[in-house]
Amino acid sequence: MLRRARDTGRIMLNFLAHRIAQIVPTLFFVSVLIFSLQQLLPGDPALVMAGEERDPAVIEQIRQQYKLDQPIPVQYVYWLKGVLTGNFGESLRNKMPVRELIAQKLPVTLQLGSMAILIAFFIGIPAGIISAVKKGTAWDYGANLFALWGISTPNFWLGILLIFLFSIKLGWLPASGYVPLTENWRASLAATIMPAFVLGNAISAILMRHTRSAMLQVLESDYVRTARAKGLSERVVILKHAMRNALTPIITLGALELGTLLSGAVLTEQIFSIPGFGKLIVDAVFNRDYAVVQGVVLVTATVYITLNLVADVAYVLVNPRLRG
Amino acid sequence: MTDAALPAAAATQAYELDSPARRARRRLFKRKAAVFGLVVISAFILLAALAPLVVPYDPIATSWSLVRKPPTAAHWFGTDELGRDILSRVVYGARASLMAGLISVAIALGIGVPLGLLAGYRGGFVDALISRITDAMLACPFLILAIALAAFLGPSLGNAMIAIGISATPIFIRLTRGQVLSVKAEDYVEAARALGNPPWRIAFSHILPNILPSLLVQATLSIAAAIIAEAALSFLGLGQQPPAPSWGSMLNAAQRFLTQAPWMAIWPGLAIFLVVLSLNLLGDGLRDALDPRQR
Numbered sequence: 018m019l020r021r022a023r024d025t026g027r028i029m030l031n032f033l034a035h036r037i038a039q040i041v042p043t044l045f046f047v048s049v050l051i052f053s054l055q056q057l058l059p060g061d062p063a064l065v066m067a068g069e070e071r072d073p074a075v076i077e078q079i080r081q082q083y084k085l086d087q088p089i090p091v092q093y094v095y096w097l098k099g100v101l102t103g104n105f106g107e108s109l110r111n112k113m114p115v116r117e118l119i120a121q122k123l124p125v126t127l128q129l130g131s132m133a134i135l136i137a138f139f140i141g142i143p144a145g146i147i148s149a150v151k152k153g154t155a156w157d158y159g160a161n162l163f164a165l166w167g168i169s170t171p172n173f174w175l176g177i178l179l180i181f182l183f184s185i186k187l188g189w190l191p192a193s194g195y196v197p198l199t200e201n202w203r204a205s206l207a208a209t210i211m212p213a214f215v216l217g218n219a220i221s222a223i224l225m226r227h228t229r230s231a232m233l234q235v236l237e238s239d240y241v242r243t244a245r246a247k248g249l250s251e252r253v254v255i256l257k258h259a260m261r262n263a264l265t266p267i268i269t270l271g272a273l274e275l276g277t278l279l280s281g282a283v284l285t286e287q288i289f290s291i292p293g294f295g296k297l298i299v300d301a302v303f304n305r306d307y308a309v310v311q312g313v314v315l316v317t318a319t320v321y322i323t324l325n326l327v328a329d330v331a332y333v334l335v336n337p338r339l340r341g
Numbered sequence: 342m343t344d345a346a347l348p349a350a351a352a353t354q355a356y357e358l359d360s361p362a363r364r365a366r367r368r369l370f371k372r373k374a375a376v377f378g379l380v381v382i383s384a385f386i387l388l389a390a391l392a393p394l395v396v397p398y399d400p401i402a403t404s405w406s407l408v409r410k411p412p413t414a415a416h417w418f419g420t421d422e423l424g425r426d427i428l429s430r431v432v433y434g435a436r437a438s439l440m441a442g443l444i445s446v447a448i449a450l451g452i453g454v455p456l457g458l459l460a461g462y463r464g465g466f467v468d469a470l471i472s473r474i475t476d477a478m479l480a481c482p483f484l485i486l487a488i489a490l491a492a493f494l495g496p497s498l499g500n501a502m503i504a505i506g507i508s509a510t511p512i513f514i515r516l517t518r519g520q521v522l523s524v525k526a527e528d529y530v531e532a533a534r535a536l537g538n539p540p541w542r543i544a545f546s547h548i549l550p551n552i553l554p555s556l557l558v559q560a561t562l563s564i565a566a567a568i569i570a571e572a573a574l575s576f577l578g579l580g581q582q583p584p585a586p587s588w589g590s591m592l593n594a595a596q597r598f599l600t601q602a603p604w605m606a607i608w609p610g611l612a613i614f615l616v617v618l619s620l621n622l623l624g625d626g627l628r629d630a631l632d633p634r635q636r
Binding site for chain 1: 469473474476477478480481482483484485486488489490491492493494495565569572573576577578579592595596599600603606609610613614617618621622
């Protein structure tokens with residue numbers, strides 16, 4: 018037992034070391050990619066960043082701040098130095114550090130995102146299981162139609178339709194705005210349930226498709242046949258034997274859908290005027306607040322890479338075959 | 342099944358006629374969903390191409406006496422906040438959306454496929470470098486990267502297409518590379534190499550044709566994603582600029598007048614939904630039809 022545990026530990030360490038060695042260059046290219054965004058600005062970047070401001074002193078200050086008078090590689094080194102110490106620069110509009118802006122908006126999106134994931138799991142997984150178990154029946158077609166609808170509906174359209182139905186016609190839910198959970202949880206849930214559903218809709222469709230194919234595969238496996246041959250009820254076979262094995266990879270898939278979630282949050286938050294991470298990037302784009310845009314993309318990419326690593330490790334931990 | 346059931350003599354006779362492409366086409370046409378997708382897409386392409394001939398009104402002509410009128414016999418889809426005919430704008434909007442879908446995916450294919458071929462065929466340092474850059478791009482969520490690129494490039498339909506195209510590129514690099522790795526060891530590639538073909542010719546005339554089916558499937562699905570992305574960028578004001586019509590910017594206006602003129606929100610959204618749904622159905626159908634393991 019002890020030896021096995023030690024071996025497992027060593028294998029895990031090797032795996033971790035290997036994955037982290039892969040992450041470092043990826044993060045480096047992410048930083049280069051995001052830094053190079055500002056090279057795309059047409060004309061003199063200092064002038065563009067200053068926007069409406071025509072005061073030469075302000076423009077000169079921006080030039081100094083971003084080292085725009087230095088060669089590009091030097092600018093990159095200065096920028097990276099800042100980023101590595103948690104300094105993403107400051108917003109040109111309200112003079113707040115980008116880091117603080119992000120820290121302020123992130124919890125809002127976190128709440129919205131967790132609710133969306135929860136909704137997606139509650140719809141997507143049962144729908145996937147039912148359509149696999151009842152393959153070829155009306156249930157299966159219904160679930161597949163639902164998945165197609167979920168994948169093909171632009172979430173900003175769905176959001177607008179829901180606002181029309183639930184806020185304007187029925188008057189049940191607020192059309193926009195946000196209340197923090199800690200302030201008033203009822204009002205907070207009322208304000209976020211529609212956007213969370215809009216956000217969860219597409220992900221539940223993706224989850225449904227993955228659950229369905231994983232279940233179909235498992236239902237054809239030998240151990241399910243054995244369980245049936247033992248005379249176990251179909252209910253026990255599906256819920257205890259098939260589902261457990263089919264769902265392991267689905268759980269980690271949740272982490273990988275973070276990109277879909279954050280992309281979706283941009284428009285969802287815009288439509289419902291929710292002051293989160295997505296709204297932050299849109300406002301920054303409108304205000305030509307380029308440091309904020311870069312900061313948001315950088316944080317998003319880093320979170321994505323980290324979550325991927327966590328998902329990989331979790332997958333190895335729950336899957337005994339990969340532990341060796 | 343049916344192929345195997347054919348008598349041997351008939352099978353050899355039919356061999357010349359039954360190319361893989363033809364077989365795939367037959368399988369595709371057997372799927373009702375894929376045929377539906379193909380029909381709807383063709384209809385939208387036709388509408389977009391013939392837009393000036395089919396629309397009842399000038400899509401940018403404003404009229405103060407027609408501001409926000411619900412659907413009537415004269416204006417089937419109603420009019421918008423400036424009194425413009427919504428039907429005409431939806432038809433013209435198809436031009437922007439379909440073009441954005443096609444051009445941005447063409448950009449993604451044009452950059453992604455050569456890089457994927459290079460990475461997969463060369464291996465070594467080149468592969469490691471391209472793969473890490475791909476990872477870095479994939480770490481930025483598709484739409485967020487597209488928004489950031491469009492923001493820095495400046496708002497216009499052309500820049501939106503470039504932004505979406507670049508954001509869609511890493512998928513094609515990764516797909517091409519993976520496919521190259523799996524066919525690289527095949528006998529026909531080995532034979533082409535033994536005959537002394539230069540690497541670029543092996544990559545383009547021996548490997549590329551064999552990975553085309555999977556690229557075609559991905560391209561179809563990517564066009565759907567690109568159309569949604571263009572609508573999203575236009576919704577945010579980063580795509581097609583007013584007064585030129587696009588489905589995304591029409592939805593933006595619709596949200597502002599949702600209480601007074603809800604019909605404004607229906608048609609552009611429905612158009613996006615139908616086009617994207619059809620492309621997804623077609624992509625799924627193509628995947629099944631082109632995969633030789635599927636019967």
